[in-house]
Amino acid sequence: MIGEPEIDGGWETAEQVREAAPDLPDERVRAPRRPWWWALGGMVAASAVWAGTLAAQDRFADTPRMDYRHSANLCRDAPLKLLGEVAGKAFEDNETSRGESPAQDWASCRFGHMYEEESASYGAHVLVELHKKTDPGPEFATGPGGGSTYLRMDPGERREVPGLGDRAVLDRSYGDDGDRLTVLDGGAVFTLTVEWYPGEGEGSDAEVDVDAVEAAMIEDVRALMAKLRK
Known part of the structure; x- marks a missing residue:
């Protein structure tokens, strides 16, 4: 179980991190968020492609086989x-x-x-x-x-x-x-x-x-x- 000192200690804010390390660029603080958003975007895009593929397959699943051309005469x-x-x-x-x-x-x-x-x-x-x-x-x-x-x-x-x-x-x-x-x-x-x-x-x-x-x-x-x- 987590003890009281760990809970009382809380989480450091981004401002506290910058005060403790003033020379640390801002990008270092925000960097961990970028991969998460890019991963989510990739998942959404992949899901959209997969859904489109399934929709196309469903649309043509019942289409009858056609081996003949339309006669002009x-x-x-x-x-x-x-x-x-x-x-x-x-x-x-x-x-x-x-x-x-x-x-x-x-x-x-x-x-x-x-x-x-x-x-x-x-x-x-x-x-x-x-x-x-x-x-x-x-x-x-x-x-x-x-x-x-x-x-x-x-x-x-x-x-x-x-x-x-x-x-x-x-x-x-x-x-x-x-x-x-x-x-x-x-x-x-x-x-x-x-x-x-x-x-x-x-x-x-x-x-x-x-x-x-x-x-x-x-x-x-x-x-x-x-x-x-x-």
Whole structure:
């Protein structure tokens, strides 16, 4: 324990130190305070840098992976060559559109065939959505799909497509007159919807090889993904 004489003695003031040693420069008396203030300043600066680093990491922690570029002309980038071969004639693009925003970029193209009474006709719609801030995974393939046509998809006919993006699903519509393929890969979502209309004339070729259509859809979307990959 500290004895009474130590307490009674008290602490010497700066003035008493100068009186005891008049030749001692003033800086010698004040010097011990400077390192403390500089150390505090360094700690504050380091804390600010660390906080900024953590804030930057938090801001980008949930940003989805983006491996694809925004298409300037999706009709050109997605010619649907294999689907055209299955249909027996090349698709004609008749509508292209695109948009950009801080949260999402998107591009769209519609394809079709001139109606012919004695042969099946096809229509197709391609949509590419690039989600730049929010991960689309939790809501993937839970709704009707952006840019969807009048098709009503049958939940009982859904099947997973392996080896395409992070996840891919193929939905068949009620009545077997259309299919929709949806692919999730990081922050990108690719959707291809195809409809067909059997010919009506006598002796028309009304049969549609659905398996061949679905195989062509998968490969045409795979080719589109390769085309837009950065």
